[in-house]
Amino acid sequence: MxxxxxxxxxxPLIQDLARRSWKSAYAEILSEEQMEYMLSGMYSDTxxxxxxxxxxxxxxxxxxxxxxxxxxxxxxxxxYEEKTTKLHRIYLVPESKGKGLGKEALLFLNRKVSESGNxxxxxxxxxxxxxxxxxxxxxxxxYDEGVFDIGNGFVxxxxxxxxxxxx
Numbered sequence: 001m002x003x004x005x006x007x008x009x010x011x012p013l014i015q016d017l018a019r020r021s022w023k024s025a026y027a028e029i030l031s032e033e034q035m036e037y038m039l040s041g042m043y044s045d046t047x048x049x050x051x052x053x054x055x056x057x058x059x060x061x062x063x064x065x066x067x068x069x070x071x072x073x074x075x076x077x078x079x080y081e082e083k084t085t086k087l088h089r090i091y092l093v094p095e096s097k098g099k100g101l102g103k104e105a106l107l108f109l110n111r112k113v114s115e116s117g118n119x120x121x122x123x124x125x126x127x128x129x130x131x132x133x134x135x136x137x138x139x140x141x142x143y144d145e146g147v148f149d150i151g152n153g154f155v156x157x158x159x160x161x162x163x164x165x166x167x
Contacts, residue, residue, distance in 0.1 A: 001104050006059035006073065011048050014059060017073055018043045021091035029128045034154045041150075051075065060108070062092065062101055071096035074105045078116045085113045087123040106138050110165060119165050124148075124158040135161050 006014060019039060026035055041047065051057040056079050062072040072092035080086035087109060092101055113121055125132050127145070144160040 001101055002063045002065055003060040003074070003105065003108050004063055006052065006061050008049055008052055010059070010061060011045055011052075013061065013070060014048060014073055015039075015043050017061075017070060017093060018089075018091060020093045021072060024094035025091070025129065025131070026126070029126055037152050037154060038150065051077075056080075058112070059089075060105075062096075062105055064096065064099075064101065071101055072105070074109060076109060076112070076121075078113070078118055080122070081120075083118050084120045084122055085109075085116065085118045087121055102134060103138060110163075114165050121163040121165070123161050124156065125161060127157050127159055132159060132161070135163075139163055 022035055022039060030038075048059075052059060054077070057075070057077045059073055059075045061070050062074065063069070064071045073089065074087070075089035076085055076087045078085045090102065090105055090109075109121065113119075121140075123135070123140070124146075125135060132142075140161040140163045142159045143162050146158055146160060148156045148158065150156055
């Protein structure tokens with residue numbers, strides 16, 4: 001596995017990987033309408049371009065060198081809060097799950113966060129998403145929960161999780 005820093009030319013690939021992974025990850029959790037609403041807003045050209053142009057926001061493509069294919073991506077933002085990096089996005093296409101790519105991506109994130117001087121990683125995970133168990137297996141813990149109005153009559157009902165970096 002290799003993580004490759006994404007650039008603006010990779011936006012269509014990020015959008016495709018997001019769509020493919022969301023169809024699997026959220027099929028039983030979100031309505032088709034909410035998925036489309038969120039994908040069109042969170043993964044618009046404008047939104048991703050703004051992220052890529054921010055010095056604290058980073059996207060990396062997850063490449064499986066054995067298969068010579070892109071299997072997912074990770075997007076995170078240093079200094080989201082004081083000494084805190086927010087993991088906004090980590091998605092793998094369904095056929096690549098269970099191969100250790102997510103675990104490797106989180107270890108990569110831990111190194112990047114440590115290098116940045118941040119001491120904590122936070123993320124939101126849908127309360128009905130089995131990914132919570134994955135994060136817990138990697139040392140994350142639930143520290144709060146929240147319901148967030150995202151517009152158009154939709155909400156995100158999430159656990160807030162954290163991982164503390166110990167250098």
